[in-house]
Amino acid sequence: MNRDLICIICPRGCKMSVDVPDCTLSDMGKPGCEITVVGNSCKRGEVYAISECTNPQRSITSTVRVSNRENVMVSVKTKDTVSKNKIFEVMKVIRSLSVEAPLEIGDELCDNVAGTKIIATKKVE
Numbered sequence: 001m002n003r004d005l006i007c008i009i010c011p012r013g014c015k016m017s018v019d020v021p022d023c024t025l026s027d028m029g030k031p032g033c034e035i036t037v038v039g040n041s042c043k044r045g046e047v048y049a050i051s052e053c054t055n056p057q058r059s060i061t062s063t064v065r066v067s068n069r070e071n072v073m074v075s076v077k078t079k080d081t082v083s084k085n086k087i088f089e090v091m092k093v094i095r096s097l098s099v100e101a102p103l104e105i106g107d108e109l110c111d112n113v114a115g116t117k118i119i120a121t122k123k124v125e
Contacts, residue, residue: 016040018052037050059078066124068100075120077118101124
């Protein structure tokens with residue numbers, strides 16, 4: 001499989017081509033089953049391209065209702081990145097949350113959602 005990507009790690013925006021061989025996961029890295037990246041200007045671009053083609057990760061941001069304040073929402077995010085295929089699972093949990101003020105930036109609102117935590121990114125008095 002061949003994929004063309006634009007690197008998002010730095011402002012340079014390298015245009016990369018990634019060749020992922022049709023091998024099983026256990027064979028990856030063995031002779032004939034190496035992922036090749038062309039067009040990156042640095043090692044970070046290569047790491048990003050391989051990750052994006054094998055196990056893409058995303059940070060998720062959203063809002064959660066503050067139950068003891070009228071018409072108030074608090075912005076939230078995942079503390080760590082999660083696998084792209086877990087986004088809907090995480091969003092289902094976020095949509096079900098309701099928290100109470102006061103809140104500080106960094107407060108943990110939910111623990112162990114797809115291996116990460118949901119934290120507040122806004123202070124609510």
